[in-house]
Amino acid sequence: MEDSRLKLGKHSFNSRLFVGTGKYQTFSLMKEALEASGTEVVTVAVRRANIGGKAGESLLDHIDREKYTILPNTAGCYSSDEAVRTALLSRELGISDMVKLEVLGDENTLLPDPIETLKATEILVKEGFTLLVYTSDDPIAARRLEEAGATSVMPAGSPIGSGQGVLNPNNIRIILETLTVPVIIDAGVGTASDVSIAMELGCEGVLLNTGIAQAKVPVSMAKAMKLACESGRLAYLSGRIPKKLYANASSPLKDF
């Protein structure tokens, strides 16, 4: 079945799996996992450069930018000011016009602060970013972010790094019915079926990091996530049968 490419601003992608670059034991393991995942978009974080020591290996030396589009995030920001500052700095690195806006509410849940997220969205839209916005699975918050001009709205399936999967598929369905911009599940993916569930619901993509990076065998988990993303998407496009309470025989009913 033919599928359209996922469009985000001026970018478009075949792969609908976005993969983070955090928590890998080595750069070479990360590289192999990215390759196995088939991703075309990889996320990175913005942090202070090391001073004084020997200039160590840079993450970017291990990411083929011909192959992957870099999606910087504002992870670790707890106010709109901080997030806007981080986004502007990330753009200044000259590698990407995209940013994943993440404004967190507290350290235990890592859930987004909806008010600060909206404020930062309004500012970064004016700044001309291709803006992907991390949010909770609250349909109203998602709608407000779309109205503010987000390129994509990224509800968490469950808390970041929790591996709990998509906890409230009903909210995700409402978000999908309400929004016209691409909805990408960001956070909470633990295993392949979580990705499939998100894609079967009709999400345009899934972003994950820990589910691959902290798996016992990250490279094969990356492949599992790739297949799950493709199979979930295909199932969505193929149109599933409705759920029914009673049986419906597959074999012809006996008539002799």
Next chain:
Amino acid sequence: MQVTVNDEKRECSDGTSVAELLEDLGIDMRYVAVEKNRQIIPRTQFNEIKLQESDTLEVVTFVGGG
């Protein structure tokens, strides 16, 4: 003179440019963005912008993240 880089005090000589300071600090200039006194300095101006006493610099780069 003294400047502050990522919250650490550093000594440098008068007339030091941003590029020279980054080099002295062993920072890989290909992958950094720099703020001076909370204003972003475009990469193209790293060579020409000179530091002044008590300037505060923030130097960031990309690291692994999700």
